[in-house]
Amino acid sequence: MNSPIGNAIATRETGPEAIVRQHKDDLTLVLPSHVKGETWMRLAYGVLRSNAQLLQVATRNPGSLMTALQDCARLGHEPGGKSFYFVPFGNEIQGLEGYRGVVERIYRAGAVKVVHAEVVYANDEFVWEPGKVDTQQPPRWEGPQQVPFHKADWFADRGEVKGAFSYGIFQDGTPSRVVIINRDYINKVRKESKGSENPKSPWVKWFDQMVLKTVAHRLEPWVPTSTEWRKEQLRAGLEVAAEQTGPAVINVGPQPQEPGPDSYDDSPVEVELLDD
Structure with missing residues (x-):
C-alpha cells in the first residue's frame, strides 16, 4: 500500500518540479542578462509549491508548464510576480504576460x-x-x-x-x-x-x-523592448570609435534604473491579470 510520505517523495522525484529541475539549463539559457538564473529557478519552484491547483494541472500536463516557463524566461520576467502569470485553464497551464510586463520590457x-x-x-x-x-x-x-x-x-x-x-x-x-x-x-x-x-x-x-x-x-x-538593445548600441558605438580613432571609452550616460512602482504611467486603472 502506498503511504502519503512515499507518494510525496515520488511526486518530488518525478513530478513537475523534478521536470523543471531537469530542464534548468534550457530555461536559464534563454534568460536575459539582467536576470539571475538561480534566483529565477527558486521562484519557479515557489510558484508550483504555493498553488495546489497549478501543481495538479502541471502534473497532468507538464508540457504546458514548460512552455509557460520558457515564455516567462524568454521575456525576462520573474515567476510569481505581477508581470507574468501562470494560470490553470482546463487541462493546461497558460503563461500570461501582464500589462506591467510589457511596460517593464520597454523601460x-x-x-x-x-x-x-x-x-x-x-x-x-x-x-x-x-x-x-x-x-x-x-x-x-x-x-x-x-x-x-x-x-x-x-x-x-x-x-x-x-x-x-x-x-x-x-x-x-x-x-x-x-x-x-x-x-x-x-x-x-x-x-x-x-x-x-x-x-x-x-x-x-x-x-x-x-x-x-x-x-x-x-x-x-x-519602441525598443530589451536590455540587449542598449548593449548592442554600446557595442556598435565602441566599434565605430575604434575604427575612427583607435580604442576609446564612450560615455553613454547614467545606466537606466529598474522601474519602480511610481514609474508606470498607467493610472487610473489598476492592472492585475492580463491576457492576449
Whole structure:
C-alpha cells in the first residue's frame, strides 16, 4: 500500500518540479542578462509549491508548464510576480504576460523614459490630428500635435469602451509613434484569445486591463523592448570609435534604473491579470 510520505517523495522525484529541475539549463539559457538564473529557478519552484491547483494541472500536463516557463524566461520576467502569470485553464497551464510586463520590457531597454497608455470611453473627449496646429488647446498642445489630447471625467459614467491609445516618450523628450486601436480591433483580439468568453477569463473579469495590454502590445514594434538593445548600441558605438580613432571609452550616460512602482504611467486603472 502506498503511504502519503512515499507518494510525496515520488511526486518530488518525478513530478513537475523534478521536470523543471531537469530542464534548468534550457530555461536559464534563454534568460536575459539582467536576470539571475538561480534566483529565477527558486521562484519557479515557489510558484508550483504555493498553488495546489497549478501543481495538479502541471502534473497532468507538464508540457504546458514548460512552455509557460520558457515564455516567462524568454521575456525576462520573474515567476510569481505581477508581470507574468501562470494560470490553470482546463487541462493546461497558460503563461500570461501582464500589462506591467510589457511596460517593464520597454523601460528595461533604456530608450524610453515614459510609457503612456489609456483606455478611451464613449463620453471622453479625444482628439488626434497629427500635424495640425490647434490654438484652442492649452499651450502644451500648440504647434503640430504630436500626441493625442485626451480629457475625461474620471468620477462620472464614462460610457462604454470605444478604444485605446499608447505612445512612449524617448529620453530626449520626443514621442514615439502613437498607436490607436478601436473597438473593432479590440473585439477581434478578444475573439482570437482562447477561452475569452469563459467567466474566469481575464477578458470577462478585467476587460479594461485587457484593452490596456492589447494597445501596449501594439506599441512594441515602435519602441525598443530589451536590455540587449542598449548593449548592442554600446557595442556598435565602441566599434565605430575604434575604427575612427583607435580604442576609446564612450560615455553613454547614467545606466537606466529598474522601474519602480511610481514609474508606470498607467493610472487610473489598476492592472492585475492580463491576457492576449
